[in-house]
Structures are given as structure tokens and as C-alpha cells.
Amino acid sequence: MRLPLRSSAGAIAAAIGLLLTAISPVAAAAQTPKVLVIGIDGLLVSKIAEAKAPTLQGLQRTGTDARSLLYAGPMAATSSGPGWSTILTGTWPDQHGVKENSFTGNRLAEHPDWLSRVEAADPSRDTWAAMDWKPIGDRIIGGKLDTKIVLDGDRDGYVAHDATIVERAEAHLREDKADASFVYLGQQDIVGHNKGAASPEYLAEIAKVDGYVKRLLDAVAARATRSAEKWLVMITTDHGHTPGGGHGGASLDERSTFVLATGDGVPAAKPTTTRLVDAAHTALTHLGVTPDAKLAGRSLFAPVTDAFEGARLKPAQTEQIPASVLGWTQELPGGWSVDNAAMPAGGVPEWRGWTLTSDAFWSLTQGGQNRETFVRGRGVIAVADSDEWADTADATGKKFDSTLWTPADTGTGSRLKVDLTHYYRQEGGQLGQLLLQVDGGTPAEVRKWTADTTGGRESVTVQLPSGAKTARIGLRLSGVNNWYWAVDEVSVTRQP
Template sequence: MRRRHLLGMAAAATAAAALPLSPARAAETSPKVLVIGVDGFVADRVRDANAPTLAKLQDTALDARSLLYTQPMAPTSSGPGWSTILTGVWPDKHKVVDNSFGGNDLKSYPDWLSTAKAARPEIQTWAAADWKPIGDHLFGDGIDATIVLDGDKDGYVEHDATIADETEAHLAKDAADATFVYFGQLDIVGHADGSGSQNYLDEIAVVDGFVSRLLAAVESRPTRAEENWLIMLTTDHGHLDSGGHGGDSLIERGTFILATGDGISAAKPVTTRLVDVAASALIHLGATPSDTMDGRAVTHEDSDPFQTVKLQPAVTEDIDAEILGWSPELPQGWSRDNAKLPEGGVTEWAGWSLVSDAFWSSAQRGQNRETFVRGRGTFAVADSDEWADTDAASGKTFDSTLWTPPVAANAKVTVRLTHLYRQEGEQRGEILASWDDGEPQVVRTLSTDVNGPDAIDVDRPSDAREVRIGFRLTGVNNWYWAVDDVRVA
């Protein structure tokens, strides 16, 4: 039965039995997870604030920056953001598309603490938040103890301080196997004064103090030597310099996961996404994430060959030169067939190119490119719309094919990928198979929108030894096709 943790009452908890130390620390110590959520936190502002703890974490922890979706998937607002953090799935699954939480499917995608409790009933789960809708809609029955305050009604300054006090005490004396804590005042300051204001920096300093205290509470635990901690700091969205969020600018879409703990080394991965908070927590606790979850461990080592290509700034596109997010180069063994592509289009989109989310979405905001949230780091894009943005390409047909390296063929070949395909008019996307470098055969034609993982089974001709898979896009100033994590086996 769920029980509320009332202020002034200690949470009932029994410390986990101490386990003996050994060289295999992570395997033989008790796993613990702490997730600290700060609403509306722009990570780039830390260096300008008096925030020594956060600045040190950005230097010594795993600092993973990423971008959110925008409309039509969901705006960059708190309801979708915290639902994504706590459930580990994107808004097209949990269906939280605004702060009303109306029409959601959270029953199908519970919070990660409740999921962990279901998998391991013996652990203690604990959560605190002062944005009341989190408690009302996202804290599930699997959380042993909760603190839910109403910052909108009573103010966040005192409630944030109360939550810091309660969480510090909880971490010092309870089992604290799985803990989530939320602070809301930074978002209030962001709305009132903007993320470019001194008041915003001053509030980051307050958050820094909270984080410092919680980290110290973990380190002061009598059983700390017998524990294996994963601590993650994250946020639901960014804030404009002038204040506000919900739109599709890079600063509003900005999120991060700052991870520290036993066995976590300093790193700045580019393939992490916000859904990885929940998956990382579950994996660390020994509770296998379901196949329906979109996330993976923050420490996952990506083997996608697209990540091996060094990206560069724009050549002709009017995109911030600080965004190193495009390359005409392809990984070893991959190739591009532009034999049927006319001259005269935009250089960056002359056939299939490798890009980052920040670069591609900056080419033209508000055209659904931002919804390719399942793409990670560097991915391949064919964009007939952006290619045609010159007079010389007007009315001409975009036609380009991306080819994988040859792969030894079994009786049945399976092509797995994650892709975003946006359909318009006579545009067509084709997945091709070329056996032993023979004439390409169409194995699937795309003529409707696609956004997510996919798998295509291809029968091998009896005498074929190897296969190459191609992705061909044709269209006249239509839309685009983004492809990531292609695996042929």
C-alpha cells in the first residue's frame, strides 16, 4: 500500500544489510540511485554563477547535453519533460503534451521508481517534489514515501528549502535505494527574469548549495563503503535569455544529464538523450527496463559508425559556426550514389549527409525535424526540401542513395534502423538490397510518415554471398529522410 511521507514524520526504513567489500565493488555492493531534478536549468549558465559544486561536476562527471522534441510531438514545457524523465519514454508514447496531463497514457508507462519497486520489492523508493502535478500524475503507487508540496500556491523558495532538508535527512539515515527529488524555483526565476539575468545566476547558486548538501549526505552514510551509487542531475527544458520556454529554439530544447558516482568517469557523450535517466536508474538497480522504454544506460558505448565521422560547421547554410554538425564524409565502407542528383542545390544537402540534431533542425525550425528524438549523436539525412533552397535547384528532382558496406548474407537478412521519414506529394523513400553488387531490388517503399525503430526482413537469393542495403530518396522540393543506427545481420 502506498503511504505518504508527511512533514515532521520520519520515513519508515531499514538500512540494507552491509555487504563485504571486494575488488568487484559494483557487483558485490548495494546499488543506490539518486536523481536530482531542477526545473528549467540552462547548463551553460553554471560557469557564470557562484556554483563550485556544479562547475566541478561538469569537469569531473559524465556531462551529457542533448535536445528535446518540439511540436507537434510536444512543446518544451514541464509536463512532457518530467513525464519523459520519470517514465523513460518520449511524449508520443506517454501522451503528456502539456501541463494539464490530459489524455495521457501514464498507466502504460509508470515512473521508474515504481518499476524498480515492482522488480525488486525489497528496495526503498522515495520521492519529493514541489510542482504538485508531478506528485498528482507521475508519482506511482510503487513509491514507498513521497513529499508533494504546492509551490505554485505557496511559493517555491521555502518549499525547495524544505525538500532539500528532508532529502538530506533521508539520504543520511534511510536505506535510500531509489530516490527522486525536484526543485522548482529556478524555473520561476527563469520566467520572471530570463536565464540571462543575474537573478537566474543567483538561483543557480542556491541550487548548487542544495546539490552540495545532498552529495555530502551520500558520502557521510555509515554504509557508504558497501554501496554503489549512481547520482544524476537533470532538467526538463531550458529557458530563453529573456525568459520563457515552450518553443523550438536550441536553448529552450536544451537538456542534460550530469552523472556521477562509483565507476562513472568524466566524459561528454553526444549520443545521450533525456529518456536515458529512467533506463540508467533501472539498470543500475538491477531492474531490466522493458522493451517499450526508449532509453539506455548513460554509460552506453555507442558502436554506430556514424559517430566516427568528424563534423564541421556549415559551408553555405546560415547556421551558427559554433555548431559543428555536418559532414559530407561517410564512415569506412559506406557510400553515396548521387549519379542522378542534379547540380545547383544547397551544398550541405547535396545527397545524403551526416548531421547532428542541432545542425539539421537549425536549417529550418518548425518543420518537424526536431521530432527525431530517437536519433542519437550523428545520423544520416537526405533533405530534398533544404537542398532545393536555391534558384538553380528549383523544380529539379532530388535523387540520392546511401549504401551500407557489404555484409555476409544468411538465409534471411534483417535490416534494423531508427528513422524519421516525412512524406509529401510524389516523394518516395526506398529501401534497397543489392546482392553481390547486382542490380538493386526494392524491399520496401515508404509513402507515409515514419518516426521510430524499424526492422525489415529480406530473403536471400539462394546463391548470394553478401548484401548491401541502400536508402534512396527522390522528390521535388518535398521533405526528408533521417536514418540512424543501421544494423544489417
């Protein structure tokens, strides 16, 4: 059945205000953490601004509005199976094994959903989930939750089931302990498929979802025990939609995702380093459940320490990329440098040597070459891309040869520990090298790569010569029209 939507501006502001009301230090000491995750299938976040969606728009202004991009093939399709597996388990498709909606070859048994992790850590907590895309309940969310409501929207239709889920979730959020809850709504995706994200029907469905979100926030605000609780509410989606309808491919609209957070102590912020795996990690952290090493995410509110994030990115110079996509610079943060002495003249200027760039910009240079799969990179990344650089006649047959140098380390200790998140794709005679330079001397190779990496975190420990005062690390990529090397969150520390 269709339930009425309550949408006056004053009531919406009041609901958001109640949810975000500061708790006094005395009360805060006794606060019980609670988490609600609202999953809206196929919601293209850029369309919220065009819809009559005062609740979501208000939360974007007052909460943490984190937007990011998904992977694409060959890692996984931008479809619901991989998307909800990623959101709920906090792991990427190369971990949980879901690449499309058949779930063939999945490893979900090794990567439980965050609600099941809460239940396992403390069975006294109330875990609750309701969904009407049946595979979420049958495949992704475990069977030991206190309450799991699985409806079949594909068989029965999503309109009535979405309304039922919201009605039951309202009662649950008002009356139950509601320690860890997940609410899924599926009709937005159906409208996207049938009418397209550019349609008025798609905007009308966002308006309906906006009313549903308000009702859930009102239910939280109306709890009798609200003042003794610390709430975190996150709203998210599994993928976007094309203007004409559909998803599964590698366009920015299809890869578009977001995590919109509100609650006690949640700041008004627009972080640029969030990834979709962070929703599960943030939920567990808020509830005091220690995420294990299998999780790929981090808290949505973790401080950003990566030096690359201060870069001022600019529009394309020669690449055919819309000016609205800011994405590259060769101005480096303090202490960092690039040695392009061995680089020939010519080539695509955006990629002449190491460049700081964004996922959106880099992946738009050319599709079908796996650039979309460096999902473990966050925000601004450093890229050496000999393939893109060579896309001009004056670079044909010339050798790309560039080294990115870290700041000099002047600490004490006999070793350097180098940590980096990277994605190295090998072709032909290409060579990726980790170089060490001590006290300004001749650089020496300490590690090399001649086979693909999968985009993970890697550590290398380098022994320093006796008496070394300063040391720095270089990342050198060389080759003739080969592939690329992308790196992020590089840290160098001196150890005993």
C-alpha cells in the same frame, strides 16, 4: 526558510572525492546499488559555467556530462509536463501522451515512473520522492512509493519549499535505506520566467542550487553504510530557458537538457548520443531492474556502436547557422557510400544528397517542419532532405535523387536483416526505397515508404538469391522539393 549554503572549495572537492572513492574488489562484491536523481526545473546547462557553481562545475569535469536536445511541437511543447513525464517514465511524449501542462490525453497509466517500477519489482526497497511542482506528484509519480512528499510551490512559493525538500532529503539520504530517491527543486524555473536565463538573478539561483546539490552529496558521503554501497547520482532538467525568460518553443535554449552523472565507477566523459529518456533506463539498470520494452532509453554508459558517430562535422557553408553549431559532412565512415549520379547540379550544398548531420544543425535549417521530432536519432544522423536542398533558384523544379549505401556484407546465410531507426516524412510524389544489390548487380527494391513514419525502430528481412556472395543495402530518397528521410543506427546482418 532559507538554509545556509556551505561552499568552500576544499569541502566541495572532499565531498566529490568521497562519493567517487574507488571500492576494493572485495568490498565491491557486497555493494548494494543506490540511485539518487536530482531534478532541477528549467536549468539551462550552458549557464552553469557562468555561475558560482563549484560543485556542478566539478561534477562536469569528473563525471559523465551528457547534453542533448528535446523535441518541440507538434510532438510536445518544451514545458514541464512533457519534460518530467519523459524523465521519470523513460518514454517520449508520443508514448506517454503528455504534450503540455494540462496532461490532457495522457497515457501515464501505461508508462509508470521508474520509482514505481522499482517498488513493483521489489517492495522491500526504499523508494522516496519529494517535489514542489505538485503535478509531478499528482500526475506522474505513482502512489505506492514508500514516501512521497508533495508540496505546492505554485500556491505557497518555491523558495521555502525547495529548502524544506533539501532538508528532508538530507536526513533521508543520511539515515534511510534510500535505495531509489528523487529530489525535485522548482525555484530555478521561476527565476527563469521572471528574470530570464541571461540575468544575474538566474546565475544567483544556480549558485543556490549548487549549494543544495553539495548538501545532498555530503549526505550520501556521510552514510554509515557508504562503503558497502554502489551509488549513482544523476542531475537533470526538463527544459531550458530563453535569454529573456520562458520556454515552450523550439529554440536550442528551450530544447536544452542534460544528464550529469556521478558515483562509483562513473567515468569522466562527455557522451554525444544521450537522450533525456536515458535517465530512467540508467537508474533501473543500476538497480538491477530490467527495463521493459516500453522504455525508449538506454543506459547512459552503454557502449556506442553506431558507425556515424565517428564523423567529423563542420560549420555551415551556406546555411544561416552559427559557426559554433558543428553539424554536417558528406565524408562517410569506411565502407559507406552515397550515389549522387542522378542528382542535378545546384541546390543547397549542405543537403546535396545524403548528409551526416546533428539534431541541432538540421533542426536549425528551418523551424516548424517537424525536424525537431526525430528524438530517437542520437548524435550523428544521416539525412536526405529534398526540401532544404531545393531552397535555391538553380534547384527549382529539379528532382532530388540520392542513395545511401551500407558496407557490403560478405557473410554466410540466405537472408539479410536490416535494422534502422528512422523518421520519414512523406509529401507529394516523394519515394523512399530500400534497395538490395547482390554481387554488384542491378539494385532491386525490397521495401518502400509512401506514408509518414514516426521515427521508430524498424526491421526488414530480405531474402537473398541462391549463391549470393556479397550484398549491400541502399536507402534511396527521390522527389521534387518534397520532405525528408532521417536515419540512424543502421545495421545489416546475414542470417540463415
